[in-house]
Amino acid sequence: xxxxxxxxxxxxxxxxxxxxxxxxxxxxxxxxxxxxxxxxxxxxxxxxxxxxxxxxxxxxxxxxxxxxxxxxxxxxxxxxxxxxxxxxxxxxxxxxxxxxxxxxxxxxxxxxxxxxxxxxxxxxxxxxxxxxxxxxxxxxxxxxxxxxxxxxxxxxxxxxxxxxxxxxxxxxxxxxxxxxxxxxxxxxxxxxxxxxxxxxxxxxxxxxxxxxxxxxxxxxxxxxxxxxxxxxxxxxxxxxxxxxxxxxxxxxxxxxxxxxxxxxxxxxxxxxxxxxxxxxxxxxxxxxxxxxxxxxxxxxxxxxxxxxxxxxxxxxxxxxxxxxxxxxxxxxxxxxxxxxxxxxxxxxxxxxxxxxxxxxxxxxxxxxxxxxxxxxxxxxxxxxxxxxxxxxxxxxxxxxxxxxxxxxxxxxxxxxxxxxxxxxxxxxxxxxxxxxxxxxxxxxxxxxxxxxxx
Numbered sequence: 001x002x003x004x005x006x007x008x009x010x011x012x013x014x015x016x017x018x019x020x021x022x023x024x025x026x027x028x029x030x031x032x033x034x035x036x037x038x039x040x041x042x043x044x045x046x047x048x049x050x051x052x053x054x055x056x057x058x059x060x061x062x063x064x065x066x067x068x069x070x071x072x073x074x075x076x077x078x079x080x081x082x083x084x085x086x087x088x089x090x091x092x093x094x095x096x097x098x099x100x101x102x103x104x105x106x107x108x109x110x111x112x113x114x115x116x117x118x119x120x121x122x123x124x125x126x127x128x129x130x131x132x133x134x135x136x137x138x139x140x141x142x143x144x145x146x147x148x149x150x151x152x153x154x155x156x157x158x159x160x161x162x163x164x165x166x167x168x169x170x171x172x173x174x175x176x177x178x179x180x181x182x183x184x185x186x187x188x189x190x191x192x193x194x195x196x197x198x199x200x201x202x203x204x205x206x207x208x209x210x211x212x213x214x215x216x217x218x219x220x221x222x223x224x225x226x227x228x229x230x231x232x233x234x235x236x237x238x239x240x241x242x243x244x245x246x247x248x249x250x251x252x253x254x255x256x257x258x259x260x261x262x263x264x265x266x267x268x269x270x271x272x273x274x275x276x277x278x279x280x281x282x283x284x285x286x287x288x289x290x291x292x293x294x295x296x297x298x299x300x301x302x303x304x305x306x307x308x309x310x311x312x313x314x315x316x317x318x319x320x321x322x323x324x325x326x327x328x329x330x331x332x333x334x335x336x337x338x339x340x341x342x343x344x345x346x347x348x349x350x351x352x353x354x355x356x357x358x359x360x361x362x363x364x365x366x367x368x369x370x371x372x373x374x375x376x377x378x379x380x381x382x383x384x385x386x387x388x389x390x391x392x393x394x395x396x397x398x399x400x401x402x403x404x405x406x407x408x409x410x411x412x413x414x415x416x417x418x419x420x421x422x423x424x425x426x427x428x429x430x431x432x433x434x435x436x437x438x439x440x441x442x443x444x445x446x447x448x449x450x451x452x453x454x
Contacts, residue, residue, distance in 0.1 A: 160187030170288030
């Protein structure tokens with residue numbers, strides 16, 4: 001049996017019971033409480049080897065106690081559990097020197113491992129920064145409480161008080177620049193300059209001038225206390241890549257945070273990106289998940305964007321449940337940026353106080369039609385697919401009993417109807433209207449294609 005004692009502070013009885021039993025089974029002694037006062041008293045009396053605590057114990061936030069706890073027991077590792085899973089919770093945990101931050105719900109084995117690590121190497125995560133109380137969600141640099149976003153927050157909380165180079169990967173519109181701003185604004189270097197350069201939109205001469213300066217004026221890359229965000233670093237010209245490698249070999253330059261929507265490793269293989277630069281910027285990686293992989297964040301994002309629109313002077317709006325269901329069904333190829341633009345547009349243009357499902361349908365249909373008219377390669381792509389999958393069947397088919405035409409039409413029709421049903425949340429009447437077919441015809445095709453049970 002271990003002689004190590006865990007001080008457990010959690011006011012949710014079920015969580016407290018599970019954590020208590022798990023830690024006891026793992027060989028630890030556990031003292032459990034729901035009271036912030038009891039926890040603080042035990043710590044001041046020198047009890048316990050590690051603390052596992054919820055963010056809120058009744059009306060008391062653990063972050064209010066941590067400064068005095070750190071003064072009394074500076075080497076006591078603290079693990080914070082939280083259901084308030086925002087970027088500022090993770091940032092506050094890091095600022096107050098906690099050993100680690102664990103968003104709820106969590107894997108109980110992960111907590112046990114953290115306790116073991118904390119006891120072996122206590123206080124490795126302590127930082128000098130103090131303070132920071134959570135603001136309203138609408139003011140957060142990043143929004144979302146999904147599991148993919150929790151991983152983003154955890155990495156940001158680990159690197160924000162360092163000068164490590166960070167590479168942020170993700171599709172367009174996922175919030176890569178917002179993540180870079182969060183690393184800067186929430187960290188110890190927030191008083192320094194934050195400068196974003198959109199490399200994809202800048203001429204080569206301007207990139208070189210802004211980054212490395214001229215004979216008369218030093219460039220941004222040489223500003224010691226600055227954070228330099230290089231958006232789409234895969235588009236950095238070859239000469240600038242060489243200069244950046246040289247700069248990063250020397251200490252004292254700006255902190256580099258880079259982002260890319262392209263796989264840099266592939267660009268390295270193709271000879272379009274320097275391998276040594278890739279390894280210098282690929283120190284800490286943050287992957288910004290596409291919105292389709294974190295749809296549970298959509299309601300919170302929508303509420304946040306409506307609140308921001310109201311703060312900009314637009315009329316207050318609400319979203320009807322059916323409209324929210326439709327947005328949850330949509331895959332958002334433009335990610336968070338597309339969602340924000342849609343909500344801001346409706347907040348500005350919709351005459352009604354409640355944004356309806358019909359409003360959302362109209363806007364999404366307009367965007368789809370615009371994309372379709374701009375995409376002249378759709379037919380070519382279909383032709384390529386037919387060559388790949390159907391050509392062999394055409395060469396071998398018997399003219400007497402061929403069903404190729406029917407089978408191809410069904411393979412196109414089935415995903416089309418499934419897509420339309422997802423857009424209308426399964427409403428067959430609206431689906432028929434969207435597709436321009438009779439509702440009885442649609443019902444018949446759903447049954448014929450085997451979609452009735454999907």
